Amino acid sequence: METDLRLESTVWVENKRYRAVLTGWHFKWTELDKKNRDKKTISVPVAEVVGVEEGRVEILPQKSVEDTDKDFTVFYVKRSSSGSSYGLLWRLGWTQFSCPSRVLRDQWTKHLRMALKTHSPMRPNRLLVFINPFGGKKKGRKIYHSLVAPLFDLAGISSHVIVTERANQARDHLLKKDLTGFDGVVCVGGDGMFSEILHGLIGRTQQEAGLCENDPTVTLQPCSLHIGIIPAGSTDCVCYATVGVIDPVTSALHIIIGDSQPLDVCSVHQASGLVGYSVSLLGYGFYGDVLAESEKHRWMGPLRYDYSGTMVYLSNRSYAGIVQYLPADPLLSSPRDRTRCLSGCSVCSRSTERLFPHSSDSGSLYSSHFSQFSNDSEGEWVSVEGRFRCVSLTCMSSSCPKSPLGLSPSAHLADGTGDLILVWDTHPLGFLKFLYRHTSTEDQFDLPFVEVHRVKAVRFSLPPGKEEEAYEEIGGSVGGMDEVERGYDETVSTTGSQQYLAERGTGREMTDGQKTANPFLCGLCCSKAPAVSVWNCDGEILASTEILSRIHCQLVRLYARGIEDGAAVHNNSGENERGCTLHK
Numbered sequence: 001m002e003t004d005l006r007l008e009s010t011v012w013v014e015n016k017r018y019r020a021v022l023t024g025w026h027f028k029w030t031e032l033d034k035k036n037r038d039k040k041t042i043s044v045p046v047a048e049v050v051g052v053e054e055g056r057v058e059i060l061p062q063k064s065v066e067d068t069d070k071d072f073t074v075f076y077v078k079r080s081s082s083g084s085s086y087g088l089l090w091r092l093g094w095t096q097f098s099c100p101s102r103v104l105r106d107q108w109t110k111h112l113r114m115a116l117k118t119h120s121p122m123r124p125n126r127l128l129v130f131i132n133p134f135g136g137k138k139k140g141r142k143i144y145h146s147l148v149a150p151l152f153d154l155a156g157i158s159s160h161v162i163v164t165e166r167a168n169q170a171r172d173h174l175l176k177k178d179l180t181g182f183d184g185v186v187c188v189g190g191d192g193m194f195s196e197i198l199h200g201l202i203g204r205t206q207q208e209a210g211l212c213e214n215d216p217t218v219t220l221q222p223c224s225l226h227i228g229i230i231p232a233g234s235t236d237c238v239c240y241a242t243v244g245v246i247d248p249v250t251s252a253l254h255i256i257i258g259d260s261q262p263l264d265v266c267s268v269h270q271a272s273g274l275v276g277y278s279v280s281l282l283g284y285g286f287y288g289d290v291l292a293e294s295e296k297h298r299w300m301g302p303l304r305y306d307y308s309g310t311m312v313y314l315s316n317r318s319y320a321g322i323v324q325y326l327p328a329d330p331l332l333s334s335p336r337d338r339t340r341c342l343s344g345c346s347v348c349s350r351s352t353e354r355l356f357p358h359s360s361d362s363g364s365l366y367s368s369h370f371s372q373f374s375n376d377s378e379g380e381w382v383s384v385e386g387r388f389r390c391v392s393l394t395c396m397s398s399s400c401p402k403s404p405l406g407l408s409p410s411a412h413l414a415d416g417t418g419d420l421i422l423v424w425d426t427h428p429l430g431f432l433k434f435l436y437r438h439t440s441t442e443d444q445f446d447l448p449f450v451e452v453h454r455v456k457a458v459r460f461s462l463p464p465g466k467e468e469e470a471y472e473e474i475g476g477s478v479g480g481m482d483e484v485e486r487g488y489d490e491t492v493s494t495t496g497s498q499q500y501l502a503e504r505g506t507g508r509e510m511t512d513g514q515k516t517a518n519p520f521l522c523g524l525c526c527s528k529a530p531a532v533s534v535w536n537c538d539g540e541i542l543a544s545t546e547i548l549s550r551i552h553c554q555l556v557r558l559y560a561r562g563i564e565d566g567a568a569v570h571n572n573s574g575e576n577e578r579g580c581t582l583h584k
């Protein structure tokens with residue numbers, strides 16, 4: 001295959017003579033000036049070529065094509081530093097080449113396009129795009145139309161764009177509407193919007209596979225459609241933890257070249273069935289209270305979390321609970337091994353091999369069933385009981401701009417495990433130290449009142465006696481979501497997502513911000529401390545307190561490649577290249 005695609009010839013770039021070579025995996029050009037030979041080779045992996053066009057194409061200030069018959073223009077990914085040691089910004093670079101003849105020009109464009117098809121089979125042709133116009137700083141629409149759509153056009157990707165008019169529209173669309181012809185779903189918004197897409201796609205996939213999401217022992221079917229995230233939210237943790245930067249152009253380029261990053265997903269169940277899915281933070285206590293409080297202050301935008309965080313911190317609460325967990329195999333990895341899950345992570349690759357032992361091409365991966373829950377030789381359930389400041393479970397590092405290394409810096413994106421962080425009740429300054437360490441490289445687990453365990457499943461229950469207290473506090477409706485009014489225009493059937501979604505709201509509708517009357521934080525001035533908190537499930541308040549959660553290895557795939565190590569990745573650059581963001 002590689003030899004078929006090989007092509008080599010002399011070309012000109014800005015009046016200088018170059019030797020251009022396509023080897024199959026790489027497209028390189030080297031200036032034919034002996035003195036500078038070493039310095040002037042530019043090499044672009046074929047997988048990172050965005051597009052190839054005939055003629056001399058300019059894209060700034062707007063796209064124009066000078067239609068000459070010996071020229072072609074190649075667009076590709078160009079990296080630049082993000083300013084931190086991990087995570088790189090991607091920009092569009094392009095170079096115009098002149099060939100000695102039209103025949104050779106046509107050979108170049110044909111070979112390059114064939115190489116693209118062969119070496120990056122997951123490139124999308126057609127995408128379904130959901131824009132939350134109210135996410136984060138309310139710039140979703142502008143971000144998409146000015147920065148992302150022009151890049152999709154350039155790459156020949158067609159998209160069907162839906163600007164949402166209500167919460168859960170994207171999720172309902174994915175659950176019910178025809179998705180034929182789409183290669184992926186793009187979410188323009190924050191973690192809450194991503195969560196909608198996640199619920200919609202997982203629910204739809206299980207419906208079609210005839211699997212019951214309500215049963216925590218069922219091995220769920222991985223989703224075949226990829227998810228792309230264009231960050232336009234408040235926390236943007238899923239984007240930050242899978243791409244390494246919050247940057248719409250970088251994310252758009254990952255989508256265009258069809259990068260693929262599998263992601264673990266945690267399913268959360270109560271006795272009667274599924275209550276939701278989480279990838280970033282499933283948190284009880286502090287993070288639950290912060291979310292509940294922040295919903296009252298949505299008008300503050302992303303700042304609501306800092307304000308509510310401070311208020312909740314000052315309210316100085318801890319909660320009684322029983323936490324049971326199923327440890328993951330300690331020989332494979334540990335949350336304190338000081339490693340980081342970076343692009344090409346070997347721990348995650350081993351998980352992929354375990355899940356799909358006979359498969360080398362990703363296209364066929366997802367037809368196979370797997371059962372990591374029952375087959376693995378994990379240990380016995382462990383049970384602890386006491387008072388906690390917070391109980392958090394995260395399937396990945398959950399790094400975000402507030403906490404660049406995240407809730408659990410050594411967690412893996414796709415290893416089939418989650419990290420359970422238990423923060424026992426402690427004095428306020430101790431807890432502040434714990435929180436503060438999230439903002440630096442200091443180890444937040446190196447504190448006597450903090451424990452972290454790598455797990456496959458977690459159960460949380462209230463100590464005997466507390467259930468009744470919880471019931472009384474919330475006025476006779478455990479879960480407390482009954483206040484949330486939801487208008488569903490269509491009758492839904494009974495698969496897990498649909499059922500849970502029909503029964504409850506996310507509590508995060510952004511219309512008036514006041515719908516989530518939180519029964520637990522009855523004004524932070526309240527003198528009687530509440531006995532129970534709420535669960536924060538990727539930014540949504542869950543309706544249940546007593547839950548069972550289980551990690552599903554690589555249940556979804558994102559258009560991403562994990563965080564790139566700035567020091568290790570070769571950054572192609574040369575004087576003939578130009579980088580830009582389109583239509584800034």
Ligand SMILES: CCCCCCCCCCCCC/C=C/[C@@H](O)[C@H](COP(=O)(O)O)NC(=O)CCCCCCCCCCCCCCC
Nearest residue numbers: 190191192233234235236237281309313403435438538539
């Ligand atoms: C003293 C400074 C403390 C900084 C502590 C930073 C910890 C940050 C960990 C963030 C983990 C994020 C996990 C992701 C969660 C998201 O799914 C989810 C939804 O996001 P969306 O609204 O974009 O859709 N986001 C959240 O639930 C937000 C959690 C944010 C918690 C921030 C807490 C700030 C605490 C500030 C405490 C200040 C104490 C000061 C005392 C004088």
Ligand SMILES: Nc1ncnc2c1ncn2[C@@H]1O[C@H](COP(=O)(O)OP(=O)(O)O)[C@@H](O)[C@H]1O
Nearest residue numbers: 135136164165166189190191192193233234510
């Ligand atoms: N058109 C809309 N009107 C109101 N709420 C919406 C709309 N579209 C999406 N949502 C909801 O808004 C919530 C927050 O969106 P998100 O994009 O995550 O922003 P943020 O990061 O600021 O919280 C999501 O849970 C989603 O369900």
Ligand SMILES: [Ca+2]
Nearest residue numbers: 264395412417
């Ligand atoms: Ca994981």
